[in-house]
Amino acid sequence: MTLRLPAFTAPGRFWRGNLHTHSTNSDGILAPEEVCRRYRAEGYDFIALTDHFVGRFGYPITDTKPMRTNSFTTILGAELHSGATGNGELWHILAVGLPESFAPSNTPSFVPVAEQESGPEIAARAVAAGAFVAIAHPQWSGLTLADARSITAAHAVEVYNHGCAVGCDRPDGFSIADLLLTEGRQLTLIATDDAHFSEPDHFGGWVMVKAEANEPEALLAALKAGHFYSSQGPELRDVRVEEGHLVVECSAVSSVVAIGWGTGAKAVHGHSLTRAEVPMERLNNTPWVRAAVIDAAGKRAWSNPIWTGATAKNPRVL
Ligand SMILES: [Zn+2]
Numbered sequence: 573m574t575l576r577l578p579a580f581t582a583p584g585r586f587w588r589g590n591l592h593t594h595s596t597n598s599d600g601i602l603a604p605e606e607v608c609r610r611y612r613a614e615g616y617d618f619i620a621l622t623d624h625f626v627g628r629f630g631y632p633i634t635d636t637k638p639m640r641t642n643s644f645t646t647i648l649g650a651e652l653h654s655g656a657t658g659n660g661e662l663w664h665i666l667a668v669g670l671p672e673s674f675a676p677s678n679t680p681s682f683v684p685v686a687e688q689e690s691g692p693e694i695a696a697r698a699v700a701a702g703a704f705v706a707i708a709h710p711q712w713s714g715l716t717l718a719d720a721r722s723i724t725a726a727h728a729v730e731v732y733n734h735g736c737a738v739g740c741d742r743p744d745g746f747s748i749a750d751l752l753l754t755e756g757r758q759l760t761l762i763a764t765d766d767a768h769f770s771e772p773d774h775f776g777g778w779v780m781v782k783a784e785a786n787e788p789e790a791l792l793a794a795l796k797a798g799h800f801y802s803s804q805g806p807e808l809r810d811v812r813v814e815e816g817h818l819v820v821e822c823s824a825v826s827s828v829v830a831i832g833w834g835t836g837a838k839a840v841h842g843h844s845l846t847r848a849e850v851p852m853e854r855l856n857n858t859p860w861v862r863a864a865v866i867d868a869a870g871k872r873a874w875s876n877p878i879w880t881g882a883t884a885k886n887p888r889v890l
């Protein structure tokens with residue numbers, strides 16, 4: 573039996589995009605036009621400008637429609653903030669694909685206040701409005717597993733946040749994402765920049781989205797369907813489970829890693845691997861497996877999880 577990630581079987585081609593970005597409409601350094609110009613110049617096919625949706629900035633959903641060209645598009649969105657996390661700080665929730673009519677929350681600034689929606693509530697409202705929603709920068713926020721578990725509407729976890737890598741050495745979302753996957757939550761995994769252009773926080777992590785057209789609706793549907801992978805540089809060309817192995821085809825890398833629940837993981841190392849078959853004995857019984865590849869410069873790419881069908885009662889599906 574072969575289990576193949578739909579990103580590699582869906583029709584269309586991969587489009588490169590950054591899903592988390594700020595401008596002068598909130599606390600970013602550059603105007604929206606200049607942010608779009610720089611991403612376009614860097615070769616990106618699309619971005620989502622996701623300014624902080626708080627009262628102090630006028631609850632912006634930055635209008636990037638005028639910055640669309642024949643070869644570059646934008647998805648409207650915002651970073652939503654409402655309610656307190658377990659540590660008493662304000663939620664940060666990424667919403668890509670919001671309508672311009674999305675009603676403001678009651679969030680005057682970056683401190684939780686009484687009489688505002690909870691994080692789970694505003695996330696659910698964004699999903700109902702059509703957005704692709706991700707739990708933003710879990711490590712930077714100091715999220716607990718209970719915090720992350722509560723955002724039941726989320727499609728994804730932000731597993732790599734380049735701004736948090738550069739600005740505070742806390743880029744990680746994998747730890748909490750893997751625990752949620754192990755609880756059976758069918759989440760996808762996104763890498764983003766969270767660029768403010770206040771430091772070298774741009775062009776460091778992105779998604780490659782498979783769609784038939786570089787158009788907002790098609791990209792949004794593909795994101796929700798999980799038809800994408802995340803990268804800092806390497807390309808993934810196929811990821812599949814086949815006869816007890818995780819098979820990965822990719823641009824030249826030095827390591828290919830299969831990662832599953834608990835301590836289950838196994839790596840294959842080389843010099844310029846473009847295909848690797850990682851034996852999965854060490855991942856026995858895992859209900860999900862995902863691929864990571866690492867190139868000679870230390871840049872990584874990450875697949876979404878493949879659900880193996882294995883359960884405690886039916887452990888040998890692989
Ligand atoms: Zn944030």
Ligand SMILES: [Zn+2]
Pocket residue numbers: 592593594651766
């Ligand atoms: Zn942000």
